[in-house]
Amino acid sequence: MRALFLAAAAALLGACGYVSFGRAVSDEEMLLRDSVRGYYDEVAVAFAAGNADALALLFDATIAKPMTREQITAWGRDFFSKHGPGRFRVEKLEFERLGHESAVVLLTYRVETLDRKGDFGGVERDYLAKRGKRWLVTSWEKVSDSKAAP
Helix, strand or coil: CCCHHHHHHHHHHHCCCCCHHHHHHHHHHHEEEEHHHHHHHHHHHHHCCCCCCHHCCCCCCCCCCCCHHHHHHHHHHHHHHHCCEEEEEEEEEEEECCCCCCEEEEEEEEEEEECCCEEEEEEEEEEEEECCEEEEEEEECCCCHHHHHC
């Protein structure tokens, strides 16, 4: 009888899938997370279009670290002229801080180009601010994979 009970319990737990014992996430926080994820959708569109100007507009006008908006535009023009449009893909997005006006996220991403020679990716910490209805990156920093691990 005990074996039958254990088998039934194991089957029931197996059917539950992943169970999180972390804190509950409110609807408001889910909406904020979705709006920040929307920013990265805009980055993907800019890469897919090969549009350096659209990419640069996703960064705050006052950005200086690690590049200014003008430097981002120049980098994008050079990159897209050499490799054409690319596919920007978010592999992992972790929220370190999230509020209505600012957010800090740990982003693991990959960019793939048609010629494969321009492919790159990495892990970075993005600092975002909300300007009107849009999120913009105010600065970012590269993070080594070992620092990104929990």
